[in-house]
Amino acid sequence: MALTKADLAERLFEELGLNKREAKELVEQFFEEIRQALENGESVKLSGFGNFQLRSKNERPGRNPKTGEEIPISARRVVTFRPGQKLKARVEAYAGSNEQR
Amino acid sequence: MQQAMTKSDLVDRLARKNSQLAYKDVELGVKTLIEHMSQTLASGERIEIRGFGSFSLHFRPPRFGRNPKTGTAVALSGKYVPHFKPGKELRERVNDGASVSATTHSEYAEPDIFSSDDMDD
Numbered sequence: 001m002a003l004t005k006a007d008l009a010e011r012l013f014e015e016l017g018l019n020k021r022e023a024k025e026l027v028e029q030f031f032e033e034i035r036q037a038l039e040n041g042e043s044v045k046l047s048g049f050g051n052f053q054l055r056s057k058n059e060r061p062g063r064n065p066k067t068g069e070e071i072p073i074s075a076r077r078v079v080t081f082r083p084g085q086k087l088k089a090r091v092e093a094y095a096g097s098n099e100q101r
Numbered sequence: 102m103q104q105a106m107t108k109s110d111l112v113d114r115l116a117r118k119n120s121q122l123a124y125k126d127v128e129l130g131v132k133t134l135i136e137h138m139s140q141t142l143a144s145g146e147r148i149e150i151r152g153f154g155s156f157s158l159h160f161r162p163p164r165f166g167r168n169p170k171t172g173t174a175v176a177l178s179g180k181y182v183p184h185f186k187p188g189k190e191l192r193e194r195v196n197d198g199a200s201v202s203a204t205t206h207s208e209y210a211e212p213d214i215f216s217s218d219d220m221d222d
Contacts (some may be wrong), residue, residue: 004151011137012130016126016129016130018130022121022165026122026127029118030111032128035195038198045152049138054195077199078187079192079195083182087143090142091183092146094145094158
């Protein structure tokens with residue numbers, strides 16, 4: 001089962017004593033602030049977790065995989081995430097046998 | 102060069118919009134969220150945030166690397182690395198924002214506009 005906003009809000013409720021509505025809103029606003037920053041051209045650096053960065057991509061040739069028709073992929077701005085050292089180290093240690101993708 | 106929002110900028114912005122919460126609660130809230138997300142990935146579980154994106158682990162198979170100093174071959178075991186896939190809303194807003202310029206959200210530069218009712222539906 002994947003972690004969702006509801007799980008995050010539940011943790012804020014349990015650990016911070018925010019009421020459920022406040023907890024839910026803070027989770028929502030947390031992601032909204034990050035979206036807004038990225039939308040406005042700011043990268044986002046969360047130490048201990050990682051950085052969200054913006055990259056501008058030039059137009060490039062593409063293909064409709066169904067029809068094989070050639071369609072150019074327009075120039076665009078995209079978000080990339082670079083995990084920080086601490087997160088990478090913690091995840092690397094995960095030797096879980098259950099498949100994960 | 103890009104401007105960056107740091108964790109403490111994020112705390113400041115959230116605190117400004119949530120005057121009903123103590124600053125240290127917002128700070129602790131952000132810390133708790135990030136720790137919860139890190140823990141989740143460290144235990145091999147995915148994170149799915151609708152409209153934002155999903156975090157998962159990708160497996161990097163074992164390989165032979167080289168010690169850059171000595172040139173000796175070293176066996177490196179397989180490992181997991183965190184991966185983020187942006188969601189539809191984030192993808193669209195980031196791409197649209199590129200053409201629109203910052204003017205659309207200039208109001209966020211003015212904290213006083215945010216009365217506590219602003220976020221209510």
